[in-house]
Amino acid sequence: DSTVVPPSESSSSGILDEAAALDIALAHAGITESDAKRVEIKRDYEDDIAVYEIQFRADGQQKYEFKIDAATGAVVSYDYERDSRDAQAASSGSAVLSEEEIRGIVQKRVPGAPAENIFLHLDEDDGRMEYEGTLFFDGMEYEFKIDAYSGSVTEWEAEQTHRKQP
Known part of the structure; x- marks a missing residue:
């Protein structure tokens, strides 16, 4: 069936509408619809799978990007970035957090993840220390940057490492 479903409608083919896809992204990010600003949604294809590409901002400093499978509602990938100026201002005069503390921050975001699966590197970026x-x-690859002083997550990306074959 090569029928293209308009993105603002749901159909009997089981394709999610934009509102349902946005609800999934907002719930995943822990953001309410009223807190999401500059929301952009477009329908696209990735590896022959219909996806919604969704972008929004929250608190003026956080930018989220999601790809949601239009048929299943699964989060195919997401990316999170925080404006680093806030983290830098909060970090002056503080001690660097330990790798153990950083692993704890990651494990709060990904419950059940074993500490030995978290690989860290302390680096300096634009005059501030951060863990990359x-x-x-669980079938996902997460890449992140965390401010070494405050523990603020400044970047967060997640992507499926493999797809189930039909």
Whole structure:
């Protein structure tokens, strides 16, 4: 069936509408619809799968990008960035957090992830210390940057590491 469903409608083909896809992204981010600003939604295809690409901001400093499978509602990937100026201002005069503390922050975001699956590297970026890291867990790859002083997550990306074949 090569019928294209208009993105603002739901159909008997089981394709989610934009509102349902946005609800999934907002719930995943822990953001209410009233707190989401500059929302952009478009329908696209990734690896022959219909997806909604959704972008929005929250608190003026946080930018979220999601890809939601239009048929299943699964989060295919997401990206999170926080304006680093806030984290930098909060970090002056503080001690660097330990790798153990950083792993704890990651495990709060990905419950059940074993600490040994979290790979970290302490780095300096634009005059501030941050941890760059990767986590492989439950079919997902997470890449992130965390301010080494405040523990604020400044970037967060998640992507499926494999797709189930039909």
